Amino acid sequence: MNDTAQLVQYILTGITVGAIYALVGLGYNIIYNVTEVINFAQGEFVVLGGLVMVFMTNTLHLSLPVGFFLTVSVVTILGALMDKLTIEPIKDANVLTLIIITIAVSIIFRGLAMLIWGRDPYALPAFSKAPPFTLFHAIIQPQALWVLGITTIVVILLSLFFRFTMMGKAMLACADSPEASRLMGIPVKKMVLISFVLSAAIGAVAGIVITPISLMEYDRGALLGLKGFGASILGGLGSFSGAVIAGLILGLIESLCAGYVSSGYKDAIALIVLLLVLFVKPSGFFAGKRASLKKF
Amino acid sequence: MKVSKCLGLILVFMFVIAGFQAVPAMAEDVYKIGAVFSISGRGAFLGEPEKKTAEMLAEQLNKQGGINGHPVKLIIYDDESDATKCNLAVKKLINKDKVPVIIGPTLSGTTLAVVRVVERAKIPLVSCAASYKIVTPVEKRHWIFKVPGSDRHVVSKLYQYMQSKGIKKVGIMTVSTGFGASGREELLRLAPKYGITIVADERYGPKDTDLTVQLTKIKASGAQAVVNWSVGPTQILAVKNWHDLGMKIPLFQSHGFGSKKNLELAGPAAEGVMLALGKVNVGPLLPDSDPQKKVILAYKEAYEKKYGEPISSFGGHAWDAFNIVVQAMKKAGPNPAKIRDCIENTKGFVGQHGIFNFSPQDHNGLSEKDLVMVVVKNGDWALLK
Structure with missing residues (x-):
């Protein structure tokens, strides 16, 4: 195996892993944009997506599209419930209180997942049966293409939603000033609910597409959440394109560090990069001034 | 009030019953x-x-x-x-x-x-x-x-097998938990004893989602065999990535892989994976001359x-x-x-x-x-x- 092939392999792996970080980061951003809350249960949505899909596929033997649709629906309902039962009832809560609530919810989700599925990891079959193929002597799993393709579709749909629909614009308005939005006749509560629904749906999609590659078990959420959070900070909280680019960069840094420096320190290196960014440019690399950390 | 009284009564009864049960246990024989x-x-x-x-x-x-x-x-x-x-x-x-x-x-x-x-x-x-x-x-x-048994025994068994097959260059990959660290220590320590050189020493986290990079590095290092030392999902990932990369060198796993559940999860990708196991895991396969076969089958x-x-x-x-x-x-x-x-x-x-x-x-x-x-x-x- 020559050097080019090695490099290509590292880059491909980095992009695949990075795409998942990007999806998780997007989930953070949607809720942040509307509520300024950082939803630490975002990683749990990914886990639930993966595990519910396992139930749909391996237990109910549903076909891929049906299972996909049902899984996203189930997790979306959980996201809506999370907002209705834990976020909405809190009156006059400040952002910090709500963030702590999301941590509590993440622990509850993790506990439930453990009770239902146990501690074992679960596998899913790849979406397409095709064998791995080679590109510049590097090997690509077809599922990696699914991950990249679906991430791209999600990003495009989200951008269109926020840029061109009334609802999307209303959600962004809530982020700028909930008071003013309310006066303008925007139902803020409904917008918050929709933000949770969207985030849960994206988390579920991420869980479904990576489970065939990486397996899924009940306590995977914390680390995925952390990496996704890293992506959304690096890209500038609230910026969608920023989260995607930063997620991919984070994945690439990890993979290249593991390849050329030391696989033992790859997580440390990724986190150090994150810290440096926070020291030098706390608003993240790709965000405008508006999206800098407003409340902290 | 009523509930707590009821609970109190139940507690008293439980003590009485426990007391009765304890009596025969006191007997000297x-x-x-x-x-x-x-x-x-x-x-x-x-x-x-x-x-x-x-x-x-x-x-x-x-x-x-x-x-x-x-x-x-x-x-x-x-x-x-x-x-x-x-x-x-x-x-x-x-x-x-x-x-x-x-x-x-x-x-x-x-x-x-x-x-x-x-x-x-x-x-x-x-x-x-x-x-x-x-x-x-x-x-x-x-x-x-x-x-x-100890990790030392498992590593020695693997290395003995490799030695008998003429494998001299080995790439190892271990998870960064106590289990992986202990295995890594023994893999590094015992290698010279069996004439084996460790040409790649890779690590990863217990929640990592992909081990392609580690395996690519091992592949490039000219190793004649891979040893993976982990428990949980990463040992399945190692098998899948090893299979997908089409690696021509054999994959050895730690004894942590010795559960049928892992074979189900890894599916056909696991064909050819080798490991050293206690005989209790493979009782029915043992030859009849093996003295352990009888006790294992009875259990x-x-x-x-x-x-x-x-x-x-x-x-x-x-x-x-x-x-x-x-x-x-x-x-x-x-x-x-x-x-x-x-x-x-x-x-x-x-x-x-x-x-x-x-x-x-x-x-x-x-x-x-x-x-x-x-x-x-x-x-x-x-x-x-």
């Missing part, structure tokens, strides 16, 4: 055996089969008339996989229940937490946990034994009939610990010091995980000869010659 397992908490998947095995064996033993006519009373406590609770449980066994010998605990961490307690109380303890630190240094572990049949679930290597540890203790008590009676001496002098004991030969220098009694090389073939284990 009963031999007590104490046990501490991690029946709940993170070690539950280990402690549960251990508890079930010990209960089943005690029941069988009492049906056959106990130890030299004395019925056996097995007292089991759950340490909830917690070192502090384990410490309390062991103290309770020693001070309140006055047991002459203890089997368990389940985990290396919990065992190490009670070493000083049992050394001071001078009560023999046969641990079901694997860390070599449990019985090293042996001068300071006068009263402590363990039945699972397998009884356990699967009683509990309706397959045996595991962990239950096998409890089997070994329980029967080694019982054999010692047959000679020594309920005297802690004599039981200890008898265990230390146990030779040629045919157990689930091997043939135990204890000595004052070796409180484990197993060697790499007690392991067999296994390959995954048609979704099942097959013995390697």
Whole structure:
């Protein structure tokens, strides 16, 4: 195996892993944009997506599209419930209180997942049966293409939603000033609910597409959440394109560090990069001034 | 008010009943055996089969008339996989229940937490946990034994096999947990002894989602074989990535891979994966001439009939610990010091995980000869010659 092939392999792996970080980061951003809350249960949505899909596929033997649709629906309902039962009832809560609530919810989700599925990891079959193929002597799993393709579709749909629909614009308005939005006749509560629904749906999609590659078990959420959070900070909280680019960069840094420096320190290196960014440019690399950390 | 009164009454009744139950146990002709397992908490998947095995064996033993006519009373406590609770449980066994010998605990961490307690109380303890630190240094572990083999044995077995196949350059990848770190240490330490050079030494986190990079590096390093040392999802990832990368060099796994569940998860990708396992995992495959075959099949049949679930290597540890203790008590009676001496002098004991030969220098009694090389073939284990 020559050097080019090695490099290509590292880059491909980095992009695949990075795409998942990007999806998780997007989930953070949607809720942040509307509520300024950082939803630490975002990683749990990914886990639930993966595990519910396992139930749909391996237990109910549903076909891929049906299972996909049902899984996203189930997790979306959980996201809506999370907002209705834990976020909405809190009156006059400040952002910090709500963030702590999301941590509590993440622990509850993790506990439930453990009770239902146990501690074992679960596998899913790849979406397409095709064998791995080679590109510049590097090997690509077809599922990696699914991950990249679906991430791209999600990003495009989200951008269109926020840029061109009334609802999307209303959600962004809530982020700028909930008071003013309310006066303008925007139902803020409904917008918050929709933000949770969207985030849960994206988390579920991420869980479904990576489970065939990486397996899924009940306590995977914390680390995925952390990496996704890293992506959304690096890209500038609230910026969608920023989260995607930063997620991919984070994945690439990890993979290249593991390849050329030391696989033992790859997580440390990724986190150090994150810290440096926070020291030098706390608003993240790709965000405008508006999206800098407003409340902290 | 009413509810609390009711609860109070129930409590009183429970004490009365417990008191009655305690009476026959006081009788002098009963031999007590104490046990501490991690029946709940993170070690539950280990402690549960251990508890079930010990209960089943005690029941069988009492049906056959106990130890030299004395019925056996097995007292089991759950340490909830917690070192502090384990410490309390062991103290309770020693001070309140006055047991002459203890089997368990389940985990290396919990065992190490009670070493000083049992050394001071001078009560023999046969641990079901694997860390070599449990019985090293042996001068300071006068009263402590363990039945699972060490990482050293597994690594030696793998390296011996590689040596016989002419493999000289090996790439290793280990998970960054206690399990992986211990395996890595032994893999690096023992390699020169078998004429093996470690050409790549890769690590990864227990929650990593992809190991392609590590394997790519090993592939590029010119290694003739890969050894992966982890438990949980990463050992499945290693198999899948190894398969997808179309690597032409064989993949060896740690003994952590030795569960049928892993074969189901990894699917056809696992074909050809090799590992060193205790014989208890492959009982029916053993040749009839193997002295362990009979005891393993007997345990397998009884356990699967009683509990309706397959045996595991962990239950096998409890089997070994329980029967080694019982054999010692047959000679020594309920005297802690004599039981200890008898265990230390146990030779040629045919157990689930091997043939135990204890000595004052070796409180484990197993060697790499007690392991067999296994390959995954048609979704099942097959013995390697």
